[in-house]
Amino acid sequence: MLRQYLCCDEKFFPAHQLAASLIDLAISHGVDRHKLLRSTGIFYEDIKSGTATLTAQQLLKLVNQAQQLMPGYDCAFQLGRRIFPSNYGAISNAVQHSRNLGEALKLLSLFHLKICPFIYGHIYQDNNKCHLILNDALGCGEQFKFLIEAYSTALVSASKLIFGKRIPFHFNFPYPCPSYIQEYEENLGQRICFSQPILSISFDKKWLKEPFPYHSNSLKTHAIHQLKLGPQQGFLEAVCFCLRHKYSHTLQETAKLFALSPATFKRKLKQHGCSFQELQDQLRKQQAVYWLQLQGLNNEESAMKMKFNDIPNFRRAVKRWTGLTPSQLRLK
C-alpha cells in the first residue's frame, strides 16, 4: 500500500516557515521585497497571515530569486542556521524531545516533509560508521545544491545547539569544490569532500546513542501524533520507494501502483524534472556505491547482491553510473 505522497504543484508548506525565514534574510541583506517575490505567486500578506500554504514549485522559485538577488555566497548557509529551532511546530518538538541522535534522525527521515521537504535520507550502518544517503524528494533541479547547503548547515547547527558541541560529520558532495569553500568550512567544518559519486553524510556510530538533554517521551509522542496527518513523502521519493522495495520494476507497473496511466505518470515525472530511467539509474548507482565503497565488498559479492549474472557486465554498468570502475570506487 502506497503512503500518501506530495507533488511539487500541491499547496502544502506553511508560508510562515521556510519562505518567511528566507524573505526576512534577504530583506535584511538589502534585497527589495517586490523584486524578491516577483512571479513567485507569494504575497507578503500571506506570510503574515500564518495560514497560507505554498507549493514546492513556489518555494523553489523563491529560493532561486533570493540566491540571485542576495549579495555574497552565504544565503544558503544563513538560511540553514535559521531552520532549527524555528516555527516548524510538531517536528521541531518531536526532534528536540527525542531520546538520542539515532532516534531524532529516524524521526526526521520519516517526517522530513514537515521540516526538510526537498531532501530525504536513508540511514545505513556498518561496523563503526553510520551513513545518511540523501536524495531529491521533489525535483529541485538547479536549486538542489542550494538546498543541500542549507540543510547540511541546519543539521550541524541544530546538533551544536542540542549537544553544545560539534559532532564530527563527514560530508560527501556530488559536485566539484565551489569557489566559496570558506562558507563550507565555517558552517560544516573541515571534513568535506567534493566530486563524490553520491551525496552522503557519515559519522561515527557511537554518536547515534548520544543522549539528548531535553528527552521526554510523552512530549515526543504527542508531537508524533500531530505529525501523522497528511502526506509524508515527496513524489520522487515515493517512486524510489516502490523501486527500492521491488514493488514494481517497470514504468507501467509503477504507474499502476500510483493509480495513474503510464502517460500521466510520465508527465508527472517530467514535471519533477526527471525520467523513470534516471531514477532507476540513480538507485542502482547508490546501491553499487553502497556495496563497493561503504561496505567494501568485492566485485563478485557486489554483483551478486545487485542480481548481475555477469561480472564484466557489472563493471560496465558501474562505470556508466559513476564514471569510475569498481576498483577505483573502492579506493575512493
Place this chain on the structure above:
Amino acid sequence: MNFSLLAQHNHLISIVFGVVSIAFSLSFGLGDLKAWADISWLDVVGEGGIAVLTLVWVFFLLVSRPPGRVTRLLTLGLSCYMFSALLDMFDEFVHYADASAWLSMIESIPALMGMVVMTWGLYLWHQEQLILNTQLQRREVSLREHDQVDFITKLYRADYMRGQIANLLKSPETANFSIVMLDMDDFDLFNRLYGVSEGDRLLREISELILMNLRQSDLACRYAGDRFILLLLDTDLELANEIAEQIRAAVKHLAFKTKSKGNAVYHTLTFAADIAQSGDKVDSIIGRVNRQLDLCKEG
C-alpha cells in the same frame, strides 16, 4: 538603486530645473518658431542627446553623493554646461530676430564657465578621494572591486583576500607575510539570545575594532560567518601572534550594548596565525590556519 540621497539635494534639484526652464523661456520667448521643414533633425538629435545625457550625469551625481562643496560645484558646473547644450538645441527650432541675435552669440560662454567650475570641483574631488582612501586603508590594498564587499561588515569578502594572497605569493620578495584567522566564541548563542540583526550589528562593530588595532599596511576581510581573516605584510609569526592577541584583548573589553535590554555583553575570540612558507598556495596557507583554529576551538 538607492534614491535616499536625492531627498537631501532639494536646492540643487531646483537649480537644475531652474536652468532648464530659463533656457527654454529665453529661446522660445525671444525667437520665432521655424517652419517644420527647416528643422535639421540630425542636429536636434546630436545636440539634444548631449543635453539629456548631461542631465543623466547630474542625476547620478546627486544619487551617489551626500551634499557638500564638491557635489555643489560639480552640479553647478554640469548645469551651466547643460544650459549651453539646451540653447544649442532650441536654436534648431527657433529663428532669432536681429534684436535677439546676442543669444546665439553668447550661447557657448556658459559651457566654458561650467567647465571651469567643474574642473575646480574635480580638483577638490581628487583631494576628497585621497582622504577617503586613507579612511579605507586596512580595508583594501591597491585594487578596488566594489562587488566583492561584504554587505554586513563592509569589509571585503574572502575572494578579495584570496586574490591579494595569490598576488603576494607570486614573487618571493613579498612572500614573507602572516595570515591570522579570528573567530568569535559563542556567536551562535548571541544570535539566538538577541536576534540575527543584533548579531549583524555586533559583527560590524567587531570589524571596526579589528581595523582600529591594525597597522596601516595590514588588510582585514570577512572570511565567512563570524570568522575574519587578516593579512599582515612583512610580519613574522611572533609579531602576528602579538597583534592578534591585542585584537583579542580589545574585543574582550568591548561592552556591546544590546538594543532590547541595553545590557552589556562581552565577547571573546579565538585566533590562529601562520606565516607563508615557500611553495605555499593560497588554499594551503588558508587551510593550515583554519585547521589550527579549529583545533584551538575544539581543544
